[in-house]
Amino acid sequence: MTGNVFASNVLVFDGDSASAYRCTKWLDNALAITSNLVWPGEAPAHVDTGYGGQLFEDWESWLAFGVDDGSLVRDPILIDPQNGNWLPAPESSAWELGFERIPVDYIGCYAAPERASWPVDMDAGMVREQPVLYTQPVRPLREDFEIDAAGRAPRHGDAMADGQAKIIVTDEQASSGDHSLKLLDAPDLRAAWLPRIFYPLDHPEGRVRLSFDLFLDGQHPPRLYVDPRQYSDAGDAEYLSGPMLTVTETGELRAREAKLADLPFDTWITLELTMALGDGAPAETPLILTMRGGDPVTLAVPHVSPGFRHLERIVFASLSDEESVFYLDNIIIEPLAE
Ligand SMILES: [Ca+2]
Numbered sequence: 143m144t145g146n147v148f149a150s151n152v153l154v155f156d157g158d159s160a161s162a163y164r165c166t167k168w169l170d171n172a173l174a175i176t177s178n179l180v181w182p183g184e185a186p187a188h189v190d191t192g193y194g195g196q197l198f199e200d201w202e203s204w205l206a207f208g209v210d211d212g213s214l215v216r217d218p219i220l221i222d223p224q225n226g227n228w229l230p231a232p233e234s235s236a237w238e239l240g241f242e243r244i245p246v247d248y249i250g251c252y253a254a255p256e257r258a259s260w261p262v263d264m265d266a267g268m269v270r271e272q273p274v275l276y277t278q279p280v281r282p283l284r285e286d287f288e289i290d291a292a293g294r295a296p297r298h299g300d301a302m303a304d305g306q307a308k309i310i311v312t313d314e315q316a317s318s319g320d321h322s323l324k325l326l327d328a329p330d331l332r333a334a335w336l337p338r339i340f341y342p343l344d345h346p347e348g349r350v351r352l353s354f355d356l357f358l359d360g361q362h363p364p365r366l367y368v369d370p371r372q373y374s375d376a377g378d379a380e381y382l383s384g385p386m387l388t389v390t391e392t393g394e395l396r397a398r399e400a401k402l403a404d405l406p407f408d409t410w411i412t413l414e415l416t417m418a419l420g421d422g423a424p425a426e427t428p429l430i431l432t433m434r435g436g437d438p439v440t441l442a443v444p445h446v447s448p449g450f451r452h453l454e455r456i457v458f459a460s461l462s463d464e465e466s467v468f469y470l471d472n473i474i475i476e477p478l479a480e
Pocket residue numbers: 286287288316317318319320321322471472
């Protein structure tokens with residue numbers, strides 16, 4: 143074991159039971175030690191090199207051992223350790239010894255409404271907190287899959303498949319450009335809703351447009367749903383569904399149990415939902431359906447959950463239990479000006 147380096151660290155400790163360095167086992171020439179800044183306060187800076195090594199009671203005897211190149215015992219002049227600011231001050235010797243400025247303000251735990259506790263409760267058990275769900279910033283999402291590589295998973299969205307099922311960018315079909323997203327379903331998956339892709343969002347109010355182009359494969363007709371969801375304030379439910387659309391293997395477009403339209407196979411169709419969100423939002427959403435080359439048709443899509451107010455996720459899921467295919471292109475999710 144060679145090539146280990148311990149360099150340019152600031153080591154601050156208090157009380158004479160601590161060691162500046164402590165190894166469990168000493169191997170000659172296994173470790174290069176250089177340019178550390180060590181500060182034991184009033185106590186001696188002793189070093190314990192562990193099994194096969196020795197105990198050095200003070201810094202002079204450690205340096206005389208000859209393996210530490212250029213480390214110093216000196217007050218590192220930290221900015222405000224009493225109040226948690228452990229950064230070296232500008233006049234600290236740490237900088238001359240190679241300590242690097244890192245963006246500590248952006249590293250570590252932070253207060254957030256999703257946290258189980260703040261400050262973090264270290265005694266609450268092995269799993270202290272549920273993971274914070276990543277929320278996409280509120281900005282338009284436009285996925286045309288043109289700069290994604292064909293044959294690969296899409297760069298954006300949370301895609302999950304299983305078994306022979308896949309979600310991949312493809313050049314087999316495209317509504318515009320050369321690429322689209324292919325959702326290939328397969329039998330015997332561990333969940334009926336796989337494969338699926340979702341986009342995490344956070345639109346609590348205003349109007350938001352969801353537009354996407356859909357191509358249903360006539361050889362392998364899919365079953366699918368598109369579900370705008372709310373996860374916060376969902377009561378006893380895991381989530382609330384807004385204007386959820388389903389497509390059957392015969393091409394029927396449905397909203398809950400109501401048939402809205404018959405969709406053609408093997409051609410691109412554009413669907414556009416404009417959702418009104420926030421307090422007093424309506425319990426249905428207008429849908430504009432445009433077949434390639436046809437006139438737009440406006441339909442009303444009742445919300446599955448009347449309490450749906452806050453758009454937090456758009457889910458596209460394939461529901462077939464056999465080989466089936468559909469494609470998506472030009473997925474746009476954007477807030478609209480009032
Ligand atoms: Ca495209």
